[in-house]
Amino acid sequence: MDGAIPTRLLPPYRALLAVDIVKFSAAKGVFLGDLHELVPEVLERAMNLSGLQEVWNARRFPDSAGDDYIFGTDPAWLPLLVSPLLANLQTVLEEMDHRLAARDRNLRLRLRAALHVGPVPDSGDPVRDRISEPTVTTFRLLNSTPINDMLKRSHPDVTQTAAVLSQRVFDDVIRPGYTTLHPSELTSATAEVPGKDFAEPAWLYVPRPSWQAGTQDRPAAPTVEAEKANGSPLAVFHAPVGQSNTAHHMQVSQTLPADFFGRESKGDRSE
Structure with missing residues (x-):
């Protein structure tokens, strides 16, 4: 049929890692x-550090378009691009932050990272390669x-990088x-971009989480019900007790006297 787009072979599948400066x-x-x-120095x-020098050399x-950097590689390396690379990226950025702070405390290099996988042209053509969905x-x-x-x-000062993984990377x-x-x-999210017709399921990962003072939407601490649902060890103290306990969550429902832990009980007092 005239005007029809001809059927074509799929380009090779490539894992894609992109970062940009916050x-x-x-x-x-x-x-x-x-x-x-x-940016490329930190990535390398x-x-x-992740044992991926071979992958970097063959990327x-x-x-790069100024504040970002992207490259592709064989998707077999995807698991290592997730871990340990993202945690090691945090480590390298922490070291870099100390260097930059010595020059100017307002000078920072924090990176967003994104991981995806799919068919990408990779013929060696510097113009057409990587142009893909x-x-x-x-x-x-x-x-x-x-x-x-x-x-x-x-x-x-704490969280130097955060990553967003596509649903495809999460599933694979x-x-x-x-x-x-x-x-x-990881935390599930809907990745939306203001002004763009884009909304896709995605997953967030932060190698070293932290919280900025003054934000209003900090997640609440896990509830007793949540701990039970997760199967975590749970200890609930309804009155003072004399033994040592280990638990992920403790709830004390009785207010203890200010000098409670300084007292000696009659049963423990030596004669």
Whole structure:
């Protein structure tokens, strides 16, 4: 039929890792070039720390548009790009933060990260390679509201990176147990981008969580009911007791006298 798009072979599947700098435009202009150059340096150090120097050296279609960086690789490496890479990225950024603070405490390099997988052109053509729906989705995830909100709520001196994983990565890597991360260590979210027709299920992971003082929507502490539902050890004290207990959650329903722990009970007093 005239005008019909011909059937084509799928391009190779590639794991996609993209990062970008949090609040890049807020940095002083004199530092922007330095921050741009530090991103691949930080990524390479984190990859090397994760035993992925070979993957970094063989990365496909690496590209940067100022405050971001993306590359592709064989999807077999996806589990390692999740763990240990993301935790090691936090470690490298912590070290970098100490260096940057010595120059200017307002100078920071915090990174958002996104992981996705799908068919991506990878023929060696520097113009056409990586231009694909999976690449667009990766950048949408990277700029989505949930990961931005997560980093806004976290303390900039503690949480140096947060990652958003596509549902595909979660289903292929996390759920089947190909990484050391347990599914409960990730938070489900709908990745939406203001002004874009994009809303996809995604999963957030923060290697070192923290909380920024003054935020209003901090999650409540786990309830007794939640602890029971999770099967966690639970100890509920309804009156003073004399033995030692270990538990994830303790609820004391009786107010103890101020000098309670300084007292000696009659039964324990030596004659």
